[in-house]
Amino acid sequence: MIFIPLPFVVALLLVILLVQMVRRNEADLRENIAFMLLIAAYALQSVLIGIRWGYDVRAIMPFQSVLATLIAPLAWIAFSGLTKEPSAHRLASLWPHLLPACLVVLLLIFWREPVGPVIILVFLSYGAALLWLALAGPDVLVESRLDGVLRSYRSLLVTALAILASPVTDIIISFDLEWTGGTHSGAVIAAANVLALMLLGSAAAVASETAASDEEEEDVSHAQTTPRVTSEDSAVAAAVDALMTSKYLYKDVDLNLGRIARRLGLPARQVSSAVNRVHGSSVSQYVNGRRIDEARRLLAATDEPITRIMLDAGFLSKSNFNREFLRITGLSPKAWRRKYRPPKGTMLAISLPGKGK
CATH class of the missing domain: 1.10.10.60 (Homeodomain-like)
Structure with missing residues (x-):
């Protein structure tokens, strides 16, 4: 019987979601590029997680670390982009968000011990920034189409909480590795990956700016x-x-x-x-x-x-x-x-x- 790790299934679903976004006529690819990159990053991370925990390939871990430090900044870039008018100079202001990934690359080469704490700090920082953004209310998303702004706002909240929850997952895995040798780490990773799928489903809804769901919305x-x-x-x-x-x-x-x-x-x-x-x-x-x-x-x-x-x-x-x-x-x-x-x-x-x- 062929063993297919759950993260591979998650990655496939994310790729399907990404293809649907690209093919959707009403979506402007240039405006939604940050969300698409976010989904692509999560799909790739799911594949890496599947290789690492499904087949115990430890050599993949440095790539996971670098990609992880790109995901949280991508989430911030995507949602903060809905709070201001599109600008031709916006790309020039994005380079500081690459610094965490560059720092992790250098640490992986010269000093690996602080890599874990640095990744946790990155996720906590960007998660807190997203949560602070959400506190301003749905009208802060001035570039989100009014037909679906409340769903965009919900997705912002879900993303902030999920990113803040990611370091908690890392801490649990660290304790599991230390106490049990990683007996439960695979299950924890699988559960966290499913949560990531829920997160990206919300983010994709924002990127394509579909309307809110049929349930009654509260202003x-x-x-x-x-x-x-x-x-x-x-x-x-x-x-x-x-x-x-x-x-x-x-x-x-x-x-x-x-x-x-x-x-x-x-x-x-x-x-x-x-x-x-x-x-x-x-x-x-x-x-x-x-x-x-x-x-x-x-x-x-x-x-x-x-x-x-x-x-x-x-x-x-x-x-x-x-x-x-x-x-x-x-x-x-x-x-x-x-x-x-x-x-x-x-x-x-x-x-x-x-x-x-």
């Missing part, structure tokens, strides 16, 4: 709102309203907070705070409310298929459209059309029932 940033609304907040929120009304900006399926802020010439955080305080919702919920209003108008006034209306209103994902429509109106799009569409030959009422925020 994380809503808990951070304050009831105090300043005149400046009102002015910014009014400017956002005017932009949506005059330019129909909500119809852009790739719309994100960064793009709105750039159109207004304001910092993204200022726009997010103003919308949050004035409307009592995140920017994504505000824009989705506008989209649902447009969808209801089209459902009542036209014979267009619901999928066509979904796209015209600014949604890219059917699951997200259905979930938001149900949240705001209490009905599915099909049921709403059946209930509220006027008989042929009658004039459509100007005000729509159940208007969302």
Whole structure:
């Protein structure tokens, strides 16, 4: 019977995930390159782990160490890239993140003892940085498409926690090697690799910016709102309203907070705070409310298929459209059309029932 280590299966699944991302038409390969490199790194690491623990090839361990010090920086680069406007000079600022890997290479050549602690320190540092980034709330991901920003935010949290958990795994393995000679290390590695698959599944969802899952979303940033609304907040929120009304900006399926802020010439955080305080919702919920209003108008006034209306209103994902429509109106799009569409030959009422925020 042929023995296939579990990490090899994980690597295969990651490769399939990577191929799907490359082939997906809506994904911009240049914008998603960091996430793709992250998945590729995890796939390669899974292969190395399978060789090391499946076949006890210890010579592979230096390659594992170097690759490990690239994975955490890649995660940081990928997610931090969603917090700022793409720049042609961004690649020039990435070189410091290669320093941990360079340091590990030098240590492997001249002094191997500190390699383990250095890798643990790298993961703890980048994990803490990702967690600190997440504390700012979902609107910090200004370059993430509003149609799926909450899932992007969840993926950021999962990634931060998983990277912070990785040093714990290394410590457990070290103790196991010292106390039992590595009796349980294989099982620990296998479990950690499955966790890595879950992590990369989330990261891939962010990279391709698919819509959130069908489960009900909770607006994380809503808990951070304050009831105090300043005149400046009102002015910014009014400017956002005017932009949506005059330019129909909500119809852009790739719309994100960064793009709105750039159109207004304001910092993204200022726009997010103003919308949050004035409307009592995140920017994504505000824009989705506008989209649902447009969808209801089209459902009542036209014979267009619901999928066509979904796209015209600014949604890219059917699951997200259905979930938001149900949240705001209490009905599915099909049921709403059946209930509220006027008989042929009658004039459509100007005000729509159940208007969302």
